[in-house]
Amino acid sequence: DVKVTQSSRYLVKRTGEKVFLECVQDMDHENMFWYRQDPGLGLRLIYFSYDVKMKEKGDIPEGYSVSREKKERFSLILESASTNQTSMYLCASSSRQPQHFGDGTRLSIL
């Protein structure tokens, strides 16, 4: 079975902090994705990566950046956290579909 592991289930940070969310997959998948999930809005794609060091913006990239230095790891970075980035963040990976998801990180920005 595919295993997608997100480093934290819950995280509390302060406004203005630089925040790192980490995601690791163990199936050698080419594609990795970061979503945020908010009530009534479903899942919205922030960034995705289709190879090491390759990244593309999703639908809502503002305020975020990503890093993929190794194939198995995809990091989401909040450069200067703001309260409107309080959300559930989900990481996924895929190779020839479907996407497999981690358990999510519930991030609160105070």
Add this chain to the structure above:
Amino acid sequence: AQSVTQPDIHITVSEGASLELRCNYSYGATPYLFWYVQSPGQGLQLLLKYFSGDTLVQGIKGFEAEFKRSQSSFNLRKPSVHWSDAAEYFCAVGALDISNFGNEKLTFGTGTRLTIIP
């Protein structure tokens, strides 16, 4: 641009009753369709997928879905729900582009929350 509509925000059914969750999509080519389930505080688990072939697909936990191209629909069904089926359900549409790995994005609906009453 592709899109997915799940018209029901919240559905309540009695345990043992049948269930149908609606999903309509808009996509320019042959779609790849998925249903995922999310239990509270968890990530998304794949229930079933449609890539091609038989339009009635079977998934895990006794779920099935039917692809109807003429109606642009991919509704999820279960003949008899169990209390453990209470969760949020997401429909998604995407592509499999063998020439471009980067084209495997999914577009999700806003979800349907399912409540089961005893």
